[in-house]
Amino acid sequence: MNTQSLHTFGKGVKEYLHDFVGLFFPALCCACGEHLVKGERLICLTCHHDMPFTDFHTIPDNMVAKRFWGRVDVHAATSLLHFQKGNKVQQLVHELKYRGREDVGIYLGEMMGKQLLKSEEFKDVDVVASVPLHWRKQLSRGFNQSACFGEGIANSMGIENNANLLRRATHTQTQTKKTREERWLNVKDVFEVHKPEHYQGKHILLVDDVITTGATLEACAQKLLTIPGVKVSIATIAVAE
16 A cells, blocks of 8 residues: 555544544534534634624724723734623633633634734734733643633744743732722732743733733733833733623
């Protein structure tokens, strides 16, 4: 059997095994729970078509960017999707954060990266840095959901992904139900930069899952801006309105 025949045979076996496994463990859409058909990945075509994309990467003065005006010198900011309680975006974020679906974060990051490559504001990004979890929280969860999103962006853009560029030195209380001022006070001095000398003059893309008040991202951006010559931009999976 020649090389081409072996390749064809191997491909056929792989497809057969995929279909066989699918009989007992059918792939389901992470947004609506319906069965995925051949060619669909994680999110069905119907849900993908209905996703509330923001297109903020094409609008420099969008609502995400405005949250940082007068607070921190962010070059550009965007979110992939609009987040509302009960919508499919909330379901995707829930799958990622609480059901351990790291592949969902990577997939959404890949979509974000493809958008950013088309944007004049973002296409020269050098490295992706994610908002860090405290090591205790990451140990209990098993992963950092923001780092998954960052990995997908880096994959699409062909750039460095450094999930350890920022570190959370102190464990903080949950930000839920805090005011913006309380959130800022809760996080303003808890982050530190690892090996900042390696990133002087770079364009750093800071990523997180969902932006609400932006206090955590602001604190991280402030710390990154202590690196000489850097430019900081921000991207999140979703923005809560």
